[in-house]
Amino acid sequence: MPIYKLTAFEQTGEKLLDEGFEAADHHEAKEKGSAILTEKDLIEKTHRCTSPEGMLVLFHR
Numbered sequence: 685m686p687i688y689k690l691t692a693f694e695q696t697g698e699k700l701l702d703e704g705f706e707a708a709d710h711h712e713a714k715e716k717g718s719a720i721l722t723e724k725d726l727i728e729k730t731h732r733c734t735s736p737e738g739m740l741v742l743f744h745r
Contacts, residue, residue, distance in 0.1 A: 688713040688741065690720060692731040701726055710741045717742045 685706040692701035701724060707713035717733035733742035 686736045688717065688733055688735055690717045690733045692721060692726040692729045694729065700729060710735060714742045
């Protein structure tokens with residue numbers, strides 16, 4: 685399965701989360717990424733999830 689990259693940041697640019705996870709497709713990656721952010725109480729922080737090809741599949745500013 686492809687590895688997607690999830691990152692979350694403070695407004696200052698400080699990185700709060702930087703991890704990879706496996707997902708079958710972009711839809712599953714979006715769901716898994718949102719679940720990880722919610723679990724870590726980072727869903728309201730600036731975040732992004734990118735595919736192995738560099739495609740943005742989840743973003744919040």
